[in-house]
Amino acid sequence: MYEIQDNSVLWNGRAIKHADPKSFDILSDIIGRDAASVYMSGKKQNVGASNFAILSDTYAHNNETIYQILPTKLKILKNVDVKSFAAVGDFFGRDDCNAFFFDKRLRLSKSKVSSDLKSLGHVYATDGAILFFGAEVISVPTNIDMTSSKIQLKWFSDDDVNLPPIALTDGISCWVASPHYEDLWTECAGADFATLQPLVSDLGEYSSNSYAIDEEHVWFRGNLLAGISSAGTRIFGNDMLTDEKNIWHGATLLPESPDDITYIKKHFTHTPNYLDGPLLHHGDRVVLYDMEKGAQTLATATPQAFTNKDLVFTLNKIFASMFAVFSTFPPPFQDLNEIREYLDNHANTLQANSSLPKFTATLSTNGNIELALADGTILTQPVSCWYTLGCHFWCHMQQFEPMFLPYPAAGTTLPDSMDMHLLLIAEHRSALWELVGHVFEQGCEQQSRVLAHFCFFLSYQHQDLNDEELNELVRLPKELMNEFRYESKCRDIAATTNLAAARTIIEARSLYSQDFRNRMDAINFLHGLTLDTDKIGIFFDEIIPTVMTCYDQEPFPALREQLGMVLEATLISAQVDGEAFRKFHNDKMLPVIEFCIARGINTIFNRARLTETLWALDQNDRAEITASKLLKDLGDDFALPGIYMGRLTHRSPRIWFLRGKTDICWRDADTETHKDRLLKLDDEFSDLITHYGKGAANWPEMKDINDKINLYRQAIEDKKI
Incomplete structure (x- = not known):
């Protein structure tokens, strides 16, 4: 933004050299002019300032030239008659011979001339015969009078790349354009154009352009629906509508009420027989509503009791995968794609080869899973915390204190925090879906909804369902189907x-x-x-x-x-x-x-982090105590991974501690302190070689540490630190 103060012209708070504040005019948010020059975003343009003026959001001119206004510069519009040029609305222009959208010449209808061009707002215009969406020609309704002085157009999205829903009137009748269908325009006879609009979903989307409403009426593809008022109507599913009492599929009133069925958003199927339409859960069946073939039942529920034995079976399957991951890929820093490939390649053998101890499991009335182990240990977690329950079970097997084992999805842009959860859910979808349904039926609604959010929305979006998945879906309570739609x-x-x-x-x-x-x-x-x-x-x-x-x-x-x-x-x-x-x-x-x-x-790893952090803060006595206790608890042969994904695993906490010291040694200090730190690193490295034997010098993590020490040594010698 331009400002004039203290005898200076400012752009975003910075003075513009040579700009004359006495003659400076602010012409727009980005364009200004003084007596000698034109400025764009605070920068002088090679443009004559004499008689320079802005014509519209898109065009400017001076005595010699027409310019197109771009975000960072003024572009000369070529092959245009400067004297006769005029802006038409915000984005169109014309001279005596041609019409333009930005710098593109429009192809007008036969017998039409540039003076016939009329802006209809935003990126829409007409020459009295056709409709322009930018430079693109859009066909118009066959019986509309485009020459009418009452032509009006409304748009319902500012998208200027893909044609959005629009409404058009010639003052006699009204039409709605629905790019979703083969026939672009549908006439809404008797509509009030001032209130005419496509009906949006309850999420504020134009997810279905098949319905249009005005203040009182509802049309489906131009057909007026009888017995329904537009007040309180909403999209129920693609090509489906409800007024909270009844449901319409297209223009057909269904016998069910909205309470009887739930729309399964973001899931679809094109099978069998190439059916296409919204999926609805009726409680005991899943039905696809095809516009041509009508309601088609795709799956029917068969009552199945879920017992404690089933709960144990489900948890066994999940824990077998979890424990295989914990054993093969110690947390927290692993490549999740590598883990996924491992689980996929061993899907058929993990359960059979699982070394899980036997346990019993029950689901309490408040939604907690109580896991009873043979040694009398009871582990309890809410059912939605099956992952933490598995972590605690694993820790008990390893004789560690209970802890949560995180696998942050490092190495990707904006990763999902629950990637490991979703990976395991994908591996055991059927078992977890069944568990979701059972938890809901047991009356633990809140727990079931949390678990359903993970299992349905977070891990299973926009799916083309096969027969197996449809038969699993139909057994779920219809009340949980909204968890697909967040x-x-x-x-x-x-x-x-x-x-x-x-x-x-x-x-x-x-x-x-x-x-x-x-x-x-x-x-x-x-x-x-x-x-x-x-x-x-x-x-x-x-x-x-x-x-x-x-x-x-x-x-x-x-x-x-x-x-x-x-x-x-x-x-x-x-x-x-x-x-x-x-x-x-x-x-x-x-x-x-x-x-x-x-x-x-992540208690064990954070105890190692704590030790390194205490050394970095020169709390050496506390650090030594912490290091000694961790080494005693874990043993000399407990492997610790590197500090983030892709780093080497260190086969002993002793080695991990030295790695940490090679990182924190670079913190600010005088030269003598750095030399002292280097001597201590050399001594500790030698001590480790003595402790583990000469062959330890060839271990990858020891080579890495040695390289880091030498890099530090070189920096000291070169006085770069």
Whole structure:
């Protein structure tokens, strides 16, 4: 924006050299002019200022030239008569011979001339015979009078690339354009054009353009529906409508009420026989409504009791996969694609070869799973926290304290915080769907809805269902079908940086939303922002305190799992900053690490992190105590992975500790301190070789540590540190 103050012309707060404030005129948000020059976004243009003027949002001129206004410059419009040129609306123009959209010449109808061009608003115009959508020619209704002085057009989206729903009138009749169908225009006889519009879904989308309404009436593809008022109507499914009492498929009134059936949004099937239409759950059957063939039942439910034996079988299948992953790919930093490939390749053998101890399981009336082990141990978690239950079971088998084992999806842009959950859900869809239905039927509605959000919306969107999936879907309660249809709120965040987006989430109190799905959406979004940011230090100050507060206040443990994943992502980003960019955040990491340890989040790895952090903060006595206790608890041969994905695994905590010291040695200090640190690194490296034998020098992680020490040595010798 331009400002004139203190005898200067400013653009976005910065003075423009040589601009004359006395003669300066602000012509638009980006264009200004003084007596000598024209400026665009604060930069002088090679444009004559004499008689320069803006004609519209698209065009400007001076005595010699017509210009097209682009975001960053003025482009000369060629082959145009300057004297006769005039703007038509915001985006069109004409001279005595031609009509234009931006710099494109329009092909007018036969017998029409440029002076016939009339703007209908936005990117729409007519020459009295055809309709222009930008430079594209759109056919018009066959019986419309395009020469009428009462021609009006309304558009219902500012999309200027794909033709959106539009309405048109010549003052006598009204039409709605529905690009979704072969016949572009449908006439809505007797419609009030002022209130005529396509009917939007309850999510604010023009998901079906087959229905149109005005203040009183409803049309389906131009056919007036009798016995229904537009007040209170909404889209029920594609080509389906309800007024909360009745349902119409197309123009046909169905015998069912809206309470009897539920639309299965984002799921579809083209089988059998190439049927096409919305899927609806009737409680005991799934029906596809085809416009030509009518209602077609695709699956019918057969009553099946779900017993404790079935619950044990379901959990056995899930835990067999989980424990195979924990054994083969120690958390937290692994390639999820590699894990997925491993599970796919071993799907048929994991269950058969599982070494799970025997257990019994029951589902309590409040939605908790109680796992009873043969040694008398009882493990309890809400059913939606099956992942934490599996983590605690695994820890018990390994004789560790119970902890949550996170697998942050590092290495991708804006990853999902629940990627490991979704991977396991995909592997055991059938078992988990059955569990969702059973939990709901047991009266544990809230737990079933949380579990359904993971199993349906988060892991199973936009699916083309096969016969097996349809037969699983029909056994689910129809009341849960709405869990397929959630729409992300964070998707609308307009911030351009990770930090700005995270601040928006915090300021909007999205983590406190009444709808747990909105909270889950915000948590997931924060997870990606945290891993992708280059300002993790500010995240520690502004974002993470709220995350920790929400962790303790969050009523659903399943969402606490994901909040723990955000904290894990934060610590990963901080360690990456330290290792890769020599930017250390150990003072800010310390309270987060201690928070995670106290709440059983990745406890073993965070105890190792804690030791490294204490050394970095020169709390050496406490660090040595922490290191000794961890080594005693784990043993000398307990492998610890690198600090983030793609780094080497260290076969002993001793080696992992030295790796940490080779990272934190770069923190600010004088030359003598750096030399002292180097001597200690050399001594500790030699001690490890003595401890493990000469062959240890060839271990990949030891070679990596040696390379890091030498890099540090060279930096000291070259006085670059």
